[in-house]
Amino acid sequence: MSARRVVHILTLGCPKNEVDSDRMAASLAPSFDLVDDLDAADVAIVNTCSFIREATEESIGTVLGLTGEWKAARPGRFVIVAGCMPARYGDELAASMPEVDAFVPVASEAGLARVVAGLTGSALVSEPAAPTRTAPGPSAYIQVADGCHRRCTFCTIPDIRGDYVSRSLPDVLAEARLLVDGGARELILVGQDVSSWGRDLPGAPVLADLVREVARVEGLSWLRLMYVQPDGITPELLDVMATEPTVCRYLDMPLQHASRPVLRRMARSGDAAEFLRLIGVIRDLVPGVFLRTTLISGFPGETRDDAARLVDFVRDAGIDYVGVFEYSAEEGTPAATMDAQVSARTRRARTQRLRDAAFEVGTERAALLVGRTLAVLVEGVDEDGVTIGRHRGQAPEIDGLVLLDRDLEPGTLVEVEIVDALGYDLVGEVRS
Numbered sequence: 001m002s003a004r005r006v007v008h009i010l011t012l013g014c015p016k017n018e019v020d021s022d023r024m025a026a027s028l029a030p031s032f033d034l035v036d037d038l039d040a041a042d043v044a045i046v047n048t049c050s051f052i053r054e055a056t057e058e059s060i061g062t063v064l065g066l067t068g069e070w071k072a073a074r075p076g077r078f079v080i081v082a083g084c085m086p087a088r089y090g091d092e093l094a095a096s097m098p099e100v101d102a103f104v105p106v107a108s109e110a111g112l113a114r115v116v117a118g119l120t121g122s123a124l125v126s127e128p129a130a131p132t133r134t135a136p137g138p139s140a141y142i143q144v145a146d147g148c149h150r151r152c153t154f155c156t157i158p159d160i161r162g163d164y165v166s167r168s169l170p171d172v173l174a175e176a177r178l179l180v181d182g183g184a185r186e187l188i189l190v191g192q193d194v195s196s197w198g199r200d201l202p203g204a205p206v207l208a209d210l211v212r213e214v215a216r217v218e219g220l221s222w223l224r225l226m227y228v229q230p231d232g233i234t235p236e237l238l239d240v241m242a243t244e245p246t247v248c249r250y251l252d253m254p255l256q257h258a259s260r261p262v263l264r265r266m267a268r269s270g271d272a273a274e275f276l277r278l279i280g281v282i283r284d285l286v287p288g289v290f291l292r293t294t295l296i297s298g299f300p301g302e303t304r305d306d307a308a309r310l311v312d313f314v315r316d317a318g319i320d321y322v323g324v325f326e327y328s329a330e331e332g333t334p335a336a337t338m339d340a341q342v343s344a345r346t347r348r349a350r351t352q353r354l355r356d357a358a359f360e361v362g363t364e365r366a367a368l369l370v371g372r373t374l375a376v377l378v379e380g381v382d383e384d385g386v387t388i389g390r391h392r393g394q395a396p397e398i399d400g401l402v403l404l405d406r407d408l409e410p411g412t413l414v415e416v417e418i419v420d421a422l423g424y425d426l427v428g429e430v431r432s
């Protein structure tokens with residue numbers, strides 16, 4: 001049996017947290033054995049999310065489950081809480097959860113291996129580790145920046161993760177090469193605000209420069225961008241998307257609302273007319289592009305007209321995928337103390353209306369793909385034994401899948417004729 005201590009990392013929250021978990025895993029790998037099976041582990045690290053109240057509640061529930069039964073089942077077990085929740089709640093959290101062995105907030109993650117070594121009495125090996133991957137199948141996320149320089153009034157991210165810090169182009173490129181050499185076929189650039197990449201680097205390079213370089217990494221099949229703020233979508237970026245064959249014609253741009261007064265209260269720019277114009281430009285310059293956005297329903301001060309305008313916007317814009325979030329007042333944010341908070345009942349009703357409209361539009365757009373032949377990247381097999389993959393317009397985990405009629409190795413790229421649509425999912429027959 002190995003003398004090395006065994007560590008399991010549990011990731012909650014968004015794809016950005018998955019990237020952080022990858023980094024944690026890479027920093028631990030030289031000194032500890034990382035396992036997928038929690039029961040086999042001596043140390044459980046929970047990479048928490050506390051972006052909204054429900055996420056905090058889920059994080060607390062997970063931690064309590066571990067400090068109770070799991071820890072008691074075998075002596076010598078340790079629970080570490082990492083990520084956003086200790087960054088947001090600090091000492092208050094430590095005082096309320098004495099059963100937790102260590103708290104490692106986002107900014108101190110580099111010291112995680114030292115914390116695990118200290119608890120378990122292990123020696124540290126300092127050889128550098130290659131990045132590991134937690135995205136499904138043949139995909140990997142690369143975090144190009146951390147933190148955010150914007151101050152949307154509903155958001156806790158700048159408090160939790162701090163100001164915007166870009167990674168250098170050579171650093172991102174080196175990680176991209178390692179991941180592709182390690183078998184990744186698709187890379188996904190993420191960050192709280194990918195569009196601002198480079199603003200704090202010498203010479204102020206822009207995202208289009210980074211995308212062009214990463215797109216040309218040898219062996220890469222697809223490159224995808226997530227979290228591109230609308231004011232960061234430039235003609236140069238769209239040109240790269242239209243001309244670099246590996247860059248997916250896919251844009252995830254968080255709009256959050258479409259009514260000007262609500263957006264101003266959110267400390268965000270734009271309005272429905274501006275966004276529709278922008279979407280028109282994107283579609284002109286990048287024909288066939290797939291679009292995703294996120295919207296918040298029931299923000300303080302949102303009137304019945306604002307809510308109706310948002311539903312109209314969803315229908316007019318024809319966005320393929322819309323993530324609808326019901327507004328929740330987050331402690332410490334300016335929006336939480338704004339006047340004219342919308343009642344929970346109204347928020348729920350408006351959120352449901354918006355989700356219904358988004359689903360209608362999204363599934364209509366998915367149905368338009370029936371009869372087309374699309375390149376599909378095979379991801380693996382689902383719980384029913386069906387081979388699943390995604391076309392270029394589907395990001396992992398959020399936009400639906402293509403169900404295939406044949407067993408294929410994950411990472412294979414095939415031409416698939418779409419023969420049916422089931423909501424956001426598509427049914428395809430492999431043609432090559």
Ligand code: SF4
Pocket residue numbers: 148149150151152155156157158192193
């Ligand atoms: S741009 Fe995103 S991460 Fe930054 S403050 Fe706004 S919502 Fe938060």
